[in-house]
Amino acid sequence: MSERAVMAVQQPKTAEVVIIGGGIVGISTALQLAKRGVRDVVVVERRQLGAGATGKSGALIRCHYANVPEARLAHESLRIFRAWGDEVGAGSPGFDPVGFLRLVAPRDEARLRANVAAQQAIGIETSVVTADELRAIEPLIRTDDLTVAAFEPGSGVADPNGALYGLAEAARKLGVTILTDTPAARIVTGGDRVAGVVTSAGPISTGTVVLAAGAWSDRLLRPLGLDFGLVPVRSQVVIFRWPATVDPSRKHRVLVDSTRGSWFRPEDGAGTLVGLGSAARPADPDEADETIDAPAITRARAVLAHRFPGFAAATMRGGWAGAYMRSPDGHPIIDQVPAVPGLWVMTGDSGTSFKTAPAIGICLAEWITEGAPELVDLTPFRSTRFLDGQPWVDDNPYTDAGDLSASR
Ligand SMILES: Cc1cc2nc3c(=O)[nH]c(=O)nc-3n(C[C@H](O)[C@H](O)[C@H](O)COP(=O)(O)OP(=O)(O)OC[C@H]3O[C@@H](n4cnc5c(N)ncnc54)[C@H](O)[C@@H]3O)c2cc1C
Known part of the structure; x- marks a missing residue:
């Protein structure tokens, strides 16, 4: 789709899923939802694709972590970076296995x-x-x-913007609507669950929101009474x-x-x-x-x-x-927020989630469409670990x- 056609897209009044954030996590999740048959996915991005950490990423692609859950996400994602043509089918992540x-x-x-x-x-x-x-x-x-x-x-290593644009092209081909220059002002709740998102272009009614707004996430969480210490x-x-x-x-x-x-x-x-x-x-x-x-x-x-x-x-x-x-513990939060049914978050990436984003997108899409993530167990990434007094501790952390x- 040409950029002119992209810019002409109107914001719909309703959506099955609204994703806030046009970084690699938001766009990867949108693609995986569309692959699973969700036809009504809208991504809202405050500026342009890659305006946040993704566009600035070093895009190191490796599996070494001091814990197994993140290593699993990285391993599953590496498979996708390697087989981009089959897995994504658009653009190129510029993966270079040096x-x-x-x-x-x-x-x-x-x-x-x-x-x-x-x-x-x-x-x-x-x-x-x-x-x-x-x-x-x-x-x-x-x-x-x-x-x-x-x-x-x-x-x-990869080209972070190339990977993002490829995912976005694939998502658009499957019917995902991506709205740039469209900041989300707030997430709306009704009857204690997600009811919609208000953007600069007006409200979108939806029962499912994925918040993938990177370093800006807490601004949309705090009005919901959610403080993860980000x-x-x-x-x-x-x-x-x-x-x-x-x-x-x-x-x-x-x-x-x-x-x-x-x-x-x-x-x-x-x-x-x-x-x-x-x-x-x-x-x-x-x-x-x-x-x-x-x-x-x-x-x-x-x-x-x-x-x-x-x-x-x-x-x-x-x-x-x-x-x-x-x-607070330097590890991502990937969760369906228990206090707000219908709200999924991926935030607190702590500077290490470009390489894991392909698998994170699959896990979130599985969770939304099938009720639980299948690819990788996301329990260690739960948002409640801080309130429960059980922050993440790596298996074998490096002292230096x-x-x-x-x-x-
Ligand atoms: C300098 C640097 C180097 C890095 N190097 C690596 C690396 O080598 N390997 C690695 O795996 N990771 C690395 N990372 C981390 C990696 O880039 C991030 O973990 C990853 O890009 C996070 O993606 P994201 O989609 O969650 O967030 P982002 O890419 O930050 O995307 C969030 C998007 O949400 C948008 N947004 C925010 N608020 C709103 C709103 N209200 N409404 C609509 N849109 C909104 C933002 O504009 C942004 O585009 C690095 C990060 C940095 C900064």
């Missing part, structure tokens, strides 16, 4: 081994490699401060062009390096994108500057030079900042992960 390395400090070796074993047990292609093996797998990195790492040869966070990434001494024809692996709270992905044009989980700060997503600041550049250069000594003289080429929502967020 291989992924998870680096931890020596004191976390036992935890890393336990996490890799748990991932192998559910079928993830991963192994523990020694520092010697690591040098062969990624000759560009420093390894003298490491004993082991986790290696996923089939993981890599905090919007601003995170920065910086791109460097490799020096002339580095072979531009070979892409390096994707790295998450919790010894320095950082992550690295190769960029087209002999470059590396550096992510700074440990520099993420709370910020109003409407006020948050989309550009990077000088301290972030200095810090990015330092972590890059530490892990890739040959990049010490790399040229800074720009970067950006994006906002995501952090939950600190405030890694997007690189956890």
Whole structure:
């Protein structure tokens, strides 16, 4: 559908499901609902597709987590990124399986081994490699401060906007209505359950709402009396062009390096994108500057030079900042909110849910159409865990992960 035709779409007065948020979670869910025969799905997006965290994502695609539930979501999603043509059938996610390395400090070796074993047990292609093996797998990195790492040869990176546009094209083909420049002002309840959504274009009557508004979610939850302790966070990434001494024809692996709270992905044009989980700060997503600041550049250069000594003289080429929502325990909330029947939420992604969004969309669509998610058990992601005094605790958390967020 052309952009002109898209913009001409009128907001309907009723819908079977209204999804708030045109990021990867909202659009993935819309597609999966349409695939399951829900013909009347409307997505409302306050600005343009990808205006939130999705458009700014580092789009690292890997399965390594310090817990099994998120690893399962990532594993199921990896299958979709790999088989995009069959699974989505539109656009391209730009998936590039350059291989992924998870680096931890020596004191976390036992935890890393336990996490890799748990991932192998559910079928993830991963192994523990020694520092010697690591040098062969990624000759560009420093390894003298490491004993082991986790290696996923089939993981890599994607193009977050390409993936989003592909999902949106597929969803539209199946009849989903996507309304951009259409902010939702509030979720309406009636008789203690969801009754509709009011947007800038007027009301939509519906019994089912999926709130996938990323760093803006709490604004629509609070008027319903829902406070999950969410905090919007601003995170920065910086791109460097490799020096002339580095072979531009070979892409390096994707790295998450919790010894320095950082992550690295190769960029087209002999470059590396550096992510700074440990520099993420709370910020109003409407006020948050989309550009990077000088301290972030200095810090990015330092972590890059530490892990890739040959990049010490790399040229800074720009970067950006994006906002995501952090939950109190740093893990997503994916739930049908018990206090508001008809309301599903996916929020508090804590900077790590691009890679899991394809499976999250399937789970939410299964839940809405069949009464429960089948693909992955979402119980650990329940919204009530904070009120119940049972926040998420990882199986084998890394002691040096600190405030890694997007690189956890
Ligand atoms: C710098 C950065 C790097 C990251 N790197 C990675 C990574 O390498 N791997 C990974 O897996 N994850 C990564 N993430 C996290 C990942 O991008 C997010 O978890 C994911 O994009 C969340 O998708 P979403 O659809 O839930 O939210 P978003 O993409 O934020 O989408 C929410 C949408 O809702 C819209 N919206 C908000 N309020 C309203 C309203 N009232 N009405 C209508 N629309 C509304 C917003 O405009 C936005 O488009 C990163 C995030 C950042 C910021």
